[in-house]
Amino acid sequence: MTQDPMIDEAMRERIGSILNEIERREGARILVAVESGSRAWRFASRDSDYDVRFIYVRPVEDYLSVETRRDVIELPVDGTLDVNGWDLRKALGLIAKSNAVVAEWLTSPVVYRRDDGTAALLLGLARACAHLPALAYHYDRSARRAWAPGDDPVRLKSYFYALRPALALDWMRRKAEPPPMDLPGLMEGIPLPDDLREAVAMLLLRKRAATESDTAERVPPLEAYLTATLSEMAPRPGIWDRAPAVKAVDEAFRALLRPARAEILGSG
Missing domain, CATH: 3.30.460 (Beta Polymerase; domain 2)
Structure with missing residues (x-):
């Protein structure tokens, strides 16, 4: 192994x-x-x-x-x-x-x-x-629970706990299929701005050396992506x-x- x-x-x-x-x-x-x-x-x-x-x-x-x-x-x-x-x-x-x-x-x-x-x-x-609407609702709520826009510092953990489900939402909107569960798999499978990829790479390096409670200043490319992806709330799925x-x-x-x-x- x-x-x-x-x-x-x-x-x-x-x-x-x-x-x-x-x-x-x-x-x-x-x-x-x-x-x-x-x-x-x-x-x-x-x-x-x-x-x-x-x-x-x-x-x-x-x-x-x-x-x-x-x-x-x-x-x-x-x-x-x-x-x-x-x-x-x-x-x-x-x-x-x-x-x-x-x-x-x-x-x-x-x-x-x-x-x-x-x-x-x-x-x-x-x-x-x-059932994609049920999955979309799950990931939408997961992202919103982890992050909210603002000016105050944000926990590094919260950024990634919001980014992963936001990427999953993006994946489903583009591909109409269930997303992978890991961050690299999500980022490899959908087109993303270069500045976002660079920001995430730098944050990953910081997080690996950080503790669960460490914070960071707001990162504009990440804030923009989360704001855009979560601009429309996924509706609660109906009965299927x-x-x-x-x-x-x-x-x-x-x-x-x-x-x-x-x-x-x-x-x-």
Whole structure:
């Protein structure tokens, strides 16, 4: 595996051990485990934590109980590591609703664990079920929560937390397709002014040496881009026909549970 400059190898080993312990304790199998935060988005600060996210499947019998089982596994945040995951049923239900977060997990450039066949199936479903108005609404609100125009200094973190979803909006408007999740992928795929690219490159250098709380003076090319991109608010998506998506994810859920029983029981 090629070493990732955003990921400390000792931390990668620690994360692998934590994932193994989760499987042992929960009696589940982790299908996909990735980095989901600024390290995966490729603009981490020197003190950024690790945001580990995963999708897991339990034994078939757990899904046939009359008792509703919790569909999230969360570990206490320790200041360095933030680890939590979603049950396969929950992840598939969100895919049917065109959830942007699940799609991002499945396209993260930082992978800690992956069943390639299952990951490909889930990503195919996420793309097939993608409803662009729902994704646009998500990214529009994400950008607006992170940034507002003004004259006061802005946190470097806020700039990038606004820029990434703004670029995703720009991507969808130009290409009418779901965007990649990482900043380089977004910037490579759409035409942008040279002064904006230069400003972002300089800010990236600053952010890698900065802390999460460091601020910067307003950057005119970035302010102009964010203002223009967010000048028109993406509307809340209306009701759309999700029946085909529900049928597709139900079929995938049943197909994935069949081998899951044998694999989980066999590993015990």
